[in-house]
Amino acid sequence: xxxxxxxxxxxxxxxxxxxxxxxxxxxxxxxxxxxxxxxxxxxxxxxxxxxxxxxxxxxxxxxxxxxxxxxxxxxxxxxxxxxxxxxxxxxxxxxxxxxxxxxxxxxxxxxxxxxxxxxxxxxxxxxxxxxxxxxxxxxxxxxxxxxxxxxxxxxxxxxxxxxxxxxxxxxxxxxxxxxxxxxxxxxxxxxxxxxxxxxxxxxxxxxxxxxxxxxxxxxxxxxxxxxxxxxxxxxxxxxxxxxxxxxxxxxxxxxxxxxxxxxxxxxxxxxxxxxxxxxxxxxxxxxxxxxxxxxxxxxxxxxxxxxxxxxxxxxxxxxxxxxxxxxxxxxxxxxxxxxxxxxxxxxxxxxxxxxxxxxxxxxxxxxxxxxxxxxxxxxxxxxxxxxxxxxxxxxxxxxxxxxxxxxxxxxxxxxxxxx
Amino acid sequence: xxxxxxxxxxxxxxxxxxxxxxxxxxxxxxxxxxxxxxxxxxxxxxxxxxxxxxxxxxxxxxxxxxxxxxxxxxxxxxxxxxxxxxxxxxxxxxxxxxxxxxxxxxxxxxxxxxxxxxxxxxxxxxxxxxxxxxxxxxxxxxxxxxxxxxxxxxxxxxxxxxxxxxxxxxxxxxxxxxxxxxxxxxxxxxxxxxxxxxxxxxxxxxxxxxxxxxxxxxxxxxxxxxxxxxxxxxxxxxxxxxxxxxxxxxxxxxxxxxxxxxxxxxxxxxxxxxxxxxxxxxxxxxxxxxxxxxxxxxxxxxxxxxxxxxxxxxxxxxxxxxxxxxxxxxxxxxxxxxxxxxxxxxxxxxxxxxxxxxxxxxxxxxxxxxxxxxxxxxxxxxxxxxxxxxxxxxxxxxxxxxxxxxxxxxxxxxxxxxx
Numbered sequence: 162x163x164x165x166x167x168x169x170x171x172x173x174x175x176x177x178x179x180x181x182x183x184x185x186x187x188x189x190x191x192x193x194x195x196x197x198x199x200x201x202x203x204x205x206x207x208x209x210x211x212x213x214x215x216x217x218x219x220x221x222x223x224x225x226x227x228x229x230x231x232x233x234x235x236x237x238x239x240x241x242x243x244x245x246x247x248x249x250x251x252x253x254x255x256x257x258x259x260x261x262x263x264x265x266x267x268x269x270x271x272x273x274x275x276x277x278x279x280x281x282x283x284x285x286x287x288x289x290x291x292x293x294x295x296x297x298x299x300x301x302x303x304x305x306x307x308x309x310x311x312x313x314x315x316x317x318x319x320x321x322x323x324x325x326x327x328x329x330x331x332x333x334x335x336x337x338x339x340x341x342x343x344x345x346x347x348x349x350x351x352x353x354x355x356x357x358x359x360x361x362x363x364x365x366x367x368x369x370x371x372x373x374x375x376x377x378x379x380x381x382x383x384x385x386x387x388x389x390x391x392x393x394x395x396x397x398x399x400x401x402x403x404x405x406x407x408x409x410x411x412x413x414x415x416x417x418x419x420x421x422x423x424x425x426x427x428x429x430x431x432x433x434x435x436x437x438x439x440x441x442x443x444x445x446x447x448x449x450x451x452x453x454x455x456x457x458x459x460x461x462x463x464x465x466x467x468x469x470x471x472x473x474x475x476x477x478x479x480x481x482x483x484x485x486x487x488x489x490x491x492x493x494x495x496x497x498x499x500x501x502x503x504x505x506x507x508x509x510x511x512x513x514x515x516x517x518x519x520x521x522x523x524x525x526x527x528x529x530x531x532x533x534x535x536x537x538x539x540x541x542x543x544x545x546x547x548x549x550x551x552x553x554x555x556x557x558x559x560x561x562x563x564x565x566x567x568x569x570x571x572x573x574x575x576x577x578x579x580x
Numbered sequence: 581x582x583x584x585x586x587x588x589x590x591x592x593x594x595x596x597x598x599x600x601x602x603x604x605x606x607x608x609x610x611x612x613x614x615x616x617x618x619x620x621x622x623x624x625x626x627x628x629x630x631x632x633x634x635x636x637x638x639x640x641x642x643x644x645x646x647x648x649x650x651x652x653x654x655x656x657x658x659x660x661x662x663x664x665x666x667x668x669x670x671x672x673x674x675x676x677x678x679x680x681x682x683x684x685x686x687x688x689x690x691x692x693x694x695x696x697x698x699x700x701x702x703x704x705x706x707x708x709x710x711x712x713x714x715x716x717x718x719x720x721x722x723x724x725x726x727x728x729x730x731x732x733x734x735x736x737x738x739x740x741x742x743x744x745x746x747x748x749x750x751x752x753x754x755x756x757x758x759x760x761x762x763x764x765x766x767x768x769x770x771x772x773x774x775x776x777x778x779x780x781x782x783x784x785x786x787x788x789x790x791x792x793x794x795x796x797x798x799x800x801x802x803x804x805x806x807x808x809x810x811x812x813x814x815x816x817x818x819x820x821x822x823x824x825x826x827x828x829x830x831x832x833x834x835x836x837x838x839x840x841x842x843x844x845x846x847x848x849x850x851x852x853x854x855x856x857x858x859x860x861x862x863x864x865x866x867x868x869x870x871x872x873x874x875x876x877x878x879x880x881x882x883x884x885x886x887x888x889x890x891x892x893x894x895x896x897x898x899x900x901x902x903x904x905x906x907x908x909x910x911x912x913x914x915x916x917x918x919x920x921x922x923x924x925x926x927x928x929x930x931x932x933x934x935x936x937x938x939x940x941x942x943x944x945x946x947x948x949x950x951x952x953x954x955x956x957x958x959x960x961x962x963x964x965x966x967x968x969x970x971x972x973x974x975x976x977x978x979x980x981x982x983x984x985x986x987x988x989x990x991x992x993x994x995x996x997x998x999x
Contacts, residue, residue, distance in 0.1 A: 173803070174814070175812065177609055178618045179606040179607060180814075182601070186624070187598040190596055199597045202624065202635070204622070204623050205624075206620070235802075237789065238797060277787050281787045285783050285786060324979070355599075364655045367704060368700045443890070447876075449873050450871065450890065457892060458977075460943070463892055463946075468891050471889070473881070473882055474885075476931070510899070511895075525879055560743070
């Protein structure tokens with residue numbers, strides 16, 4: 162039977178102290194939500210034995226039938242998650258011969274490990290092979306094995322904290338461990354749809370949702386992606402409620418509702434460029450590479466993305482992009498004219514079909530009364546096409562840069578999808 | 581008196597479902613940890629009234645004397661945090677005239693808001709001005725006001741979810757609300773030091789820590805920053821224990837222990853370049869702009885960073901960077917030779933003192949037996965200096981790209997700090 166109450170328990174002082182951005186909880190939450198069983202709760206505690214043990218007990222007492230733990234499986238003295246799990250479910254820790262072999266094999270060939278004294282090395286290896294009695298061992302993706310522990314009606318999955326290891330091992334657990342596989346079998350009877358809107362504010366969506374019948378309204382959840390200023394509307398329930406939400410928002414917002422299948426703007430742009438056999442280049446000033454990094458985060462982007470110029474200093478705008486020194490002199494580097502010339506320049510230089518450009522004031526310094534922090538010009542160029550758009554973003558440096566990069570992608574999306 | 585038990589409560593289905601990366605908990609956790617009062621727990625729940633109410637009650641029952649809530653203050657029907665807080669502490673919700681004025685003022689001038697019907701607009705505005713009776717109103721940074729609610733020995737701080745709003749308003753709360761200000765007054769009697777190491781593995785650090793006395797060992801906490809593969813060692817306790825940890829790791833690792841004051845490698849590079857009056861350019865292939873984005877995330881980076889070339893396609897490596905077509909033909913674009921020529925080329929083109937380059941196979945496709953996924957060459961060039969380093973990173977596309985960018989920064993750090 163599918164799990165009915167899922168919880169995620171993250172351990173680690175570095176997360177509680179805000180030094181490391183946690184990524185596993187979001188990853189596994191998304192994975193589970195896609196299958197109709199989003200977690201009921203995510204808890205983060207420190208490395209202390211009692212903290213982890215108490216938190217796990219509380220989740221089990223609250224009726225969780227699947228608990229996913231992340232972190233605290235490393236070789237150091239403050240990695241005590243296995244001990245805490247054993248205490249919470251009342252089982253002793255035992256050295257697992259299988260786990261020990263995996264630990265030793267996983268560390269082979271790492272030069273830094275070979276620098277460690279034999280005795281200490283063996284001690285560290287044995288520490289990582291101690292699991293609650295009766296655990297199913299999960300082979301490591303890095304050096305730390307994981308475990309699945311059964312306790313009454315609940316399955317407890319214990320995986321290491323580094324995100325890449327966590328994700329690899331999660332894939333193994335849901336494939337290879339029946340007790341988990343059957344709990345995460347998709348609850349497929351619920352319809353789900355994720356709509357993405359760009360260029361609307363949350364209150365406008367609230368207004369439209371308020372016009373729906375109460376039953377349909379209950380199926381709707383509205384989120385803002387602060388990074389991109391996009392609105393996401395997730396609906397779930399019976400198929401007709403999901404369709405009613407879609408119809409109402411389509412009637413209200415037209416093509417500002419741009420995605421119905423969860424695709425992001427970058428994914429849509431990539432698919433369209435591949436289908437057309439066209440290519441893209443970028444010229445970035447205040448975003449400093451953020452747009453290029455976002456585009457190339459998508460595997461296979463080399464098929465349509467050729468590269469670009471980071472023209473942070475004005476000399477680069479003139480030298481590599483051919484921006485007229487007169488333009489910078491008369492209108493400034495943050496101007497409609499400069500954005501156009503940057504787009505035209507990078508397109509000519511790289512010989513692509515499309516080009517995007519960004520120039521703006523990201524702050525916190527450099528703003529003036531006439532050109533305040535947040536003022537950004539976004540340019541787009543293609544054969545016979547060049548224009549620029551002015552935007553005024555609110556927020557701090559990070560937010561202004563993120564929104565500028567996200568908005569540039571929407572400029573291209575609109576060109577590709579409305580012609 | 582300083583808070584002794586701090587908890588953070590994050591609400592939002594979009595976070596529980598993994599669609600949005602949560603940032604406020606980490607932010608406020610770091611802020612508090614810097615003052616010696618790291619949170620004991622972070623809890624994430626959905627938007628449901630009961631979920632939020634139950635979670636808050638559990639934290640208060642567990643003895644929390646400061647609870648920071650994030651999210652669920654928006655205008656839509658699923659934003660019910662204020663209602664949940666009121667229920668948890670047994671107070672009614674009341675329309676606050678002050679809050680209503682702030683909401684109306686905060687929405688003035690937003691064009692999309694003016695498109696909304698008057699009645700609906702007023703309804704939405706009043707919803708956001710409903711606070712638990714007796715709350716201290718926190719003026720909005722965006723459109724949603726926050727609140728501080730006193731309950732027995734505890735102060736409950738309720739702030740909106742968008743990170744920029746949250747951070748602005750948190751700064752106001754700790755400055756302007758005495759009940760919170762006195763709880764976050766620094767517990768200054770504890771010494772703290774954050775050491776950063778690069779080029780060592782966690783087990784090596786564990787070995788050194790194991791040699792310390794038990795009392796000193798207890799003062800040490802070892803974390804890995806998975807993104808950069810750096811080891812962070814935080815120590816806290818009395819000054820002599822903190823110094824003993826520093827001494828032991830310095831003796832063991834020399835200048836692989838590169839930072840003692842919390843400075844990151846980028847901050848150190850920036851400070852050194854500013855002090856020397858020198859400049860930097862980058863040439864990126866597989867990272868696609870990630871290195872440039874990381875460098876320019878630092879305010880004031882235009883003083884030392886001039887820009888760069890994203891040479892994703894080989895034609896760009898040859899066209900803008902002057903890489904010899906013969907080099908690509910004979911050694912491939914992912915090669916020691918190509919990395920050197922990219923660094924030399926971008927330095928010449930942008931006229932900077934220093935240049936860094938990155939070329940590699942980020943995957944998941946494009947790997948071969950000879951040049952597998954994870955193989956990356958990092959180049960560095962300066963007057964009379966050019967070399968390249970081969971690295972083999974494990975992990976997925978995102979991790980390989982992040983590590984490549986982070987390692988390039990360390991290349992330059994080592995040049996700047998060992999000469």
